Every structure is written in structure tokens, then in C-alpha cells.
Amino acid sequence: MRKRSLIRRLGESAWGLLLLTRVVVVAALAVLVLAAGAWVSWSSGRDAVASGLERGTMTVTACGASSCSGPFAPSGPQPPLARVSVDRLVTRGTGQRFPVVVEPGTAKVVRTGPAGVLFALRPLAGALLLAALVVGFGLRMRRTAWLSGLAGVLLVAVPFALG
Incomplete structure (x- = not known):
């Protein structure tokens, strides 16, 4: 057997290092x-989800x-x-009535309960959808990407179903 130069x-070591760097950078991005x-x-x-804030119910009378x-x-x-x-x-x-909590020092309220928590998770749902693309195309982990994308879609859809 002949020894390689x-x-x-x-060159092979540099190529392997380049591939490893790509995986690390894409994983860090995700x-x-x-x-x-x-x-x-x-x-x-x-x-x-915080306790100690002013809680109550709001009845919607006008929408902009x-x-x-x-x-x-x-x-x-x-x-x-x-x-x-x-x-x-x-x-x-x-006409809709739901539980809310008043943000301290303002006249703005945040919805509470399961629907309120799920509505607050919308940015995480978007991040899961974006991470699904990064994981699927960048890392070529298709099953993980599909699971991440499905979790993101569920986090977007369920709050609207709970309304």
C-alpha cells in the first residue's frame, strides 16, 4: 500500500475541519x-404567568x-x-370576555390562562419554524427539522383555536 503525500x-484534514466548522456554525445559528x-x-x-399583579376580566367593546x-x-x-x-x-x-392582568403602570392588559400563555409563545413558534429551516437545510437533519416545524405550527395554531 502506498502512503499518501x-x-x-x-488537504483532507483541512476539508474535514471545514465541514466541522460548517456544522458548528449552523448549529450555533439554530x-x-x-x-x-x-x-x-x-x-x-x-x-x-406572574403573580401579585392586578387580575380581573376584560370585556371587549371596541376594536381598532x-x-x-x-x-x-x-x-x-x-x-x-x-x-x-x-x-x-x-x-x-x-363582546368577548376573558381573564387578564394589568401591566404595571399602564392601561394595557395581557391575557392570562392557557390561551394567554400560548399567545405569548408566538415568538418562540416563529423561532421554531425558522430553526426548522436552518436545521433541515444547514445540518441536513430532516426529521428533527420536521418535528421543529410541526411544533412551531402547533404553537401558532392552538392559541387561535382556544381563542
Whole structure:
């Protein structure tokens, strides 16, 4: 058996290092996308699961282009608020009533309960969908990509079903 030349062995080692670098960079990108989605989900949804905030129910009376508004009836001894606003995506329209928590120092409310938590996870759902593309095409892990994409689609669809 003939020994390969030094140049050929170095070339093979460099090619292997290049392939390893590609895998590490793409995996780091997928982790970064997922971490960013989790961070944004937590920052937008921590009020939905936090305790010690003013809780109650909101009845939607009017909707605009990006938000809906209505009166807030607290569940504790706090005074009711005549007008609070909530993101339009978490409502189905006027007349709907659902549990909310008031963001401290504002007249904005965040939906609570299972639907509120799932609505807060929308950025994570988008990150899962994007990470599915990165994992599928960059790492060529197709089954993992399909599972990640399916989880993202479910996290997008279920809150709207719970309404």
C-alpha cells in the first residue's frame, strides 16, 4: 500500500475541519434563533404567568386596527378601570370576555390562562419554524427539522383555536 503525500493528507484534514466548522456554525445559528425566540416570548409573556399583579376580566367593546379596548373588572379590591386595551390578536372581536392582568403602570392588559400563555409563545413558534429551516437545510437533519416545524405550527395554531 502506498502512503499518501503530505499535501494530500493536509488537504483532507483541512476539508474535514471545514465541514466541522460548517456544522458548528449552523448549529450555533439554530440555537441562537431559538434562544432569541424564547427570550422575546418570556419578555412578552411574563405578565401572563406572574403573580401579585392586578387580575380581573376584560370585556371587549371596541376594536381598532391593532388593539381592542373595553372595561376592566378586577377580581380583588382594586377599583375597576373604564378603559383598558389589549392586542387585537388575542381577541375574537367585540363582546368577548376573558381573564387578564394589568401591566404595571399602564392601561394595557395581557391575557392570562392557557390561551394567554400560548399567545405569548408566538415568538418562540416563529423561532421554531425558522430553526426548522436552518436545521433541515444547514445540518441536513430532516426529521428533527420536521418535528421543529410541526411544533412551531402547533404553537401558532392552538392559541387561535382556544381563542
